[in-house]
Amino acid sequence: MSALLGAAVLALAGPALAQLEGRGFPECHQGPLKNNTVCDTSADPLDRAIALIKTFTLEEKLNNTGSTSPGVPRLGLPAYTWWNEALHGVADSPGVNFSDVGDFSYATSFPEPIVMGAAFDDELIRAVATVVSTEARAFNNFDRAGLDFWTPNINPYKDPRWGRGLETPGEDPFHIASYVHNLIDGLQGGYDPKYKRVVATCKHFVGYDMESWNGNYRYQWDAQISSQDLVEYYMPPFQSCARDSNVGAFMCSYNAVNGRPTCADPYLLNDILREHWGWTEEQQWVTSDCDAVQNVFYPHKFTETREEAVAAALNAGTDIDCGTYYQHHLPAAYEQGLFNESTLDQALVRQYSSLVRLGYFDGMAVPYRNLTFSDVSTPHAQQLAHRAAAEGIVLLKNDGTLPLKIGSDMTIALVGDWANATTQMQGNYEGPAPYLHGPVYGANQTGATVLVANQPGGQGDPTTDNWRPIWEYAEQADVIVYAGGIDLTVAEEGMDRVSIDWTGAQLDVIGQLAMYGKPMFVMQMGDQVDNTPIIQNPNISALIWGGYPGQDGGLALFDIVTGKVAPAGRLPVTQYPAAYISQIPMTDMTLRPNATTGSPGRTYQWYTGEPVFEFGSGLHYTNFSISFANDLPHNHHSSSSCYNISDLTGDCNEQYKDRCAFATIPLDVHNTGAVTSDYVALGFLTGCHGPQPYPRKRLRAYKRLHGIAPGSTQTAAVNLTLGSLARVDDYGNTVLYPGDYALMIDTQPLAMMNFSLTGEAVTLDYWPQPPVKRVQENGYWVGGYGSTQEEGLLADGTVPGVM
């Protein structure tokens, strides 16, 4: 225990501390480690971790390489479970142990990230993440959770079929990069705090966005991705984590990229992640996805033996194996000379440096140690869960019926497979919530009489006998609400969707309900489905997308219906027509349309078809107009400002040139309608610059303004960097190109500003080039293994794993 703690604190903390140590913390107070540097809070974190690992025997080192670490009992170093989840609140997982009743029997359950992404509100995300890390610390203090959380999931949601799209903030890499920066800030407690609140884990690095499609499984799939697509689309969220947000951990993914399983790929884990992005602190570690090290051997068949597989992963820079494959097979691999003990040491030092930075060895010196269950599900947290849902819900159609005053003299018929939703609202990676306020609860709060017909339910199962009450209720109602869509039964981890349409049964019920000629709304829940029939039916008054809105989602939905909350969420993904999925294989990683393959392209940047709703769609109860508060700097031609590229880059002294400022452009947002409302300013760039083809547009800035009163104005600032303007060439280099640029505000632009860059193109970032592509022979991968950084890892100079 640190000698720095005052006597008064000790008097209070002594018993509590002993209790803490008994609850799974290291015995720094009185155990064998008390004189080891690891327990010296004044020492350098790296030195502390090295001192600890030096006391390990080789066997103890090999034993502590899995997600469930046995620790070292003889040293008083307890077992530790690295695998904890908190995607949208502390969640069930191997390291998290909810109580059955009473304290720690629940945690705040926020909406799924796809809904929080729709809020386009970075400040909200930071606040949510701060609540999550606070609650996590409270759980940790009572040995009900670890300090490492394997969240966020930031693979861009590019294919509407993906079963895990709900876990992500959406399809746009700029949006995700900004979202995750704020999320990590809230989870970890700032960029480089003395004590991290918790360690976040950016996953899944990289190119993972398919569970199973047409014989391709995530565990064995080899994603073919060009350097251009990789840098432009798949990497930005991860660059944000590693280079710009100082995240504590990464998770490599199940899939291979261009022939190499990511967990055994030194090009990704060393050349890109650590070297190019400077993610080289001793406290930063990489875990495999669960059993992904096993998958290097089977089913990837990347190596010929299991020992080569574990060595390939360890040597590539995978520090923790989620699973037991390291523990089971590293001993034999070591005997075969497939890795050096120093590599093992490095992995362990990274792990324990990270725990040092979390205050794992520092007892009550850590400020978060006083958090208890009274800090869980506080009124603030509950209000924030409601706000997150209300901000993320998106109004997609409204014939003017909404907002609707609903009084106690009215009757609502609430129909559909989400009418009675409880845990459905949480989606996946959830824990027990303090309450689950579904649509029925929300409807009841209006004071109206509510008639609930939860059927026809689910995804296309026959409804047969369950129709009858629906028509009675519709007959009796003043307002008809259909709450339905998809849920985890058709899109989950391990299961991609096979349809992005409503089922026939759902559309049939909706269509019949619309015939009653009453105010009739559809709340479309879960992921996006093709809403064309809802839009086209003139008897459906309104359409609201509710996603997976979390513990207070039902209330938030009805608050929007009644106008208690004005909607301002925006779709964070493209809503495609149902036929889209038959036009492009899930395995096609290319973003751009392709006449040869027939691909219509992916995401709002490249899709050549007519979306049902485009990325960023979302209606309000009021109207806004936008004006630029002033012209661009340097130049005073608002519609044709010109900038010389060499001037722009010449002024730039940043280590990473894409971060250099281009301009900060203030926007005035005027509420010209009659209802106080939030507004999300979306700034898209378009224009002819850089390599062809040109994207339709690219999101480069966003800002949510809150509570703009009728007739009033608020100002947002669009910050454009040189990186904002740059595009990516065939080699993955980020280049500032001469050409025409236009900044458009909102999806149907409410304001536009044009400018031009002149002079020679300048490369802002040179992308490390990948090694030679590997090919399969006789079912095994051969050739081109490793990158320059990896050579010489073995004493005899051979390349591990492949002879």
Add this chain to the structure above:
Amino acid sequence: MSALLGAAVLALAGPALAQLEGRGFPECHQGPLKNNTVCDTSADPLDRAIALIKTFTLEEKLNNTGSTSPGVPRLGLPAYTWWNEALHGVADSPGVNFSDVGDFSYATSFPEPIVMGAAFDDELIRAVATVVSTEARAFNNFDRAGLDFWTPNINPYKDPRWGRGLETPGEDPFHIASYVHNLIDGLQGGYDPKYKRVVATCKHFVGYDMESWNGNYRYQWDAQISSQDLVEYYMPPFQSCARDSNVGAFMCSYNAVNGRPTCADPYLLNDILREHWGWTEEQQWVTSDCDAVQNVFYPHKFTETREEAVAAALNAGTDIDCGTYYQHHLPAAYEQGLFNESTLDQALVRQYSSLVRLGYFDGMAVPYRNLTFSDVSTPHAQQLAHRAAAEGIVLLKNDGTLPLKIGSDMTIALVGDWANATTQMQGNYEGPAPYLHGPVYGANQTGATVLVANQPGGQGDPTTDNWRPIWEYAEQADVIVYAGGIDLTVAEEGMDRVSIDWTGAQLDVIGQLAMYGKPMFVMQMGDQVDNTPIIQNPNISALIWGGYPGQDGGLALFDIVTGKVAPAGRLPVTQYPAAYISQIPMTDMTLRPNATTGSPGRTYQWYTGEPVFEFGSGLHYTNFSISFANDLPHNHHSSSSCYNISDLTGDCNEQYKDRCAFATIPLDVHNTGAVTSDYVALGFLTGCHGPQPYPRKRLRAYKRLHGIAPGSTQTAAVNLTLGSLARVDDYGNTVLYPGDYALMIDTQPLAMMNFSLTGEAVTLDYWPQPPVKRVQENGYWVGGYGSTQEEGLLADGTVPGVM
């Protein structure tokens, strides 16, 4: 109540009968119907049904068109539930009501049909079906089940991904046709009994064998099938039901065929089913699959209104709507003049004629009325469930280790996701079983010590921490058994498989277990997966396919391991390499290979690749040789018998010329080994005759011989009809062609006989030609509706449903 019942019977039956009537039987004894002809057991069944329906009001008629019929309370006609299930034993379903405990809390649970199909034993199937219908009658007598069972599922299992393949006897249409003939015989109690035991329902008519694939859902899918494929492959099981087995009911399917939803297709339901196959008895009815009438409207969009949809289905010949769509929408359709009351009457007469033939109105006169729960799960039924599993299990690899004597001094390590199987063994469409003897039970019966490690489980979920006990147990064991494969979590109704491979985790565990150098067997459970790695691994002693073996499956498996039962089952499907499913879309209904689309063809008849195991594969513990007991008739050249086609057809006086005999060829099967064993004689035809391309071979006869002792001989007879020899032309006509023919016995032929047909080709069956193909315009189907038989159905001569 019939006056024909004697006083003695009445004295006994009176109270029992009243009790029966109180339990959901019509009140013929004392109710308003007692003087109605329907209660006169001496009257003609058709007259009885007509008399009943004449007493219905129009509203009562319209109300009794769904799967849950309210009956007519004022007449003492009780509610009736048409939807009962009994795929492999009486099963949970709307009409079947198991008790929680005690009597009627279980029924015999046989293996899934895919396993019973592998037995290739028609006599077994008839015996199983007789037990099922006996138990169903016992349930019915106590108002725990109806008398109509929506079984069998006989769509040929042509794509290994299909989630409902386990419900079928396999991929071969001849095999299924013969299987189902015997099944219906057992279920219904013969071809035309006075009282049917139960009514069987052949489903799903026709072309249904995909749940969901790449955006195609069963509810909306339009299968494009040529007349040749239809007659050759998709129709034979249904022809067997309708034309050759006098089945009581058909179910039309969700999908469309060539532009028409089957439930609204008069070509299929009238021209083919009723007219061409002569399925025109008054007691024969068609039900829709559940909500398939709704699906005609949505999502097929076959009609522009819901009223047109119900009228189209009723007019086409769908007599019962599984669902409430008829009940909800027929009234308005009637008001709109979209169907005649006589059509409605016909549907109701069919339903109630069928109930008359079941003795529904005949009280204790029905011989099955005395069956009670003591007739359920009898020792005979239990023994039969064991036998069905033992006969269906297939031995695929054996290095001589099996059979293995296992004594009480030995230890078995039983590992894998099926090690602890209970309900897994039943598959789907199951009811509670009297017991579930899984692999653990079977292993325990050997007397050995059994160490069970049920993990790593499931389909590819991370195994992480669950590996550890496996290696300990393998270390301790004398014999290692891996029991695993797939189950309903990856292939079920509504969900097709996305992989036909073992998961990497499974193969990894299997591979590591094989390294212990001990006797090691794999029991591959569920549907087929690519067993290449098991075959190629020399350290794996044996491979057994166990499928879904039912209530006694675990015991049957170990009885084969120990040699208590000698294996003789044969694969009823092709086992394809894992890559097969990426070579052909599920939606491709074509059987023949196609160079343009890259299709390698389907089923053993057409697949051009190298199967992992071909259809009919199965090893024994002994050896067999085959000889033809005598030459072909007419001609005495055993290797080149020649027949003139006009002679063959000239001798034929059958109504259906394909039924005419060609030859009965006795086979002598000699057991040349040392173990008593069953043997399945499979007779394939091959040769150059008829339209090109020629199939590799076609199964045309099979027979299971039982208990052939070492050194002894049993005789089977191969019955070939003219239909056996015929092939199908482009128009679907069945034609006897001149050319060379060879009869091969077994997959690696143990005997072969050649013959030739000469002269002109003769058509045995002219296939009714389909109406003009329909096409979609603006999302709705137009053009070519209906066939000649349907014209003039409406009073004004218009075609219903499409203007």
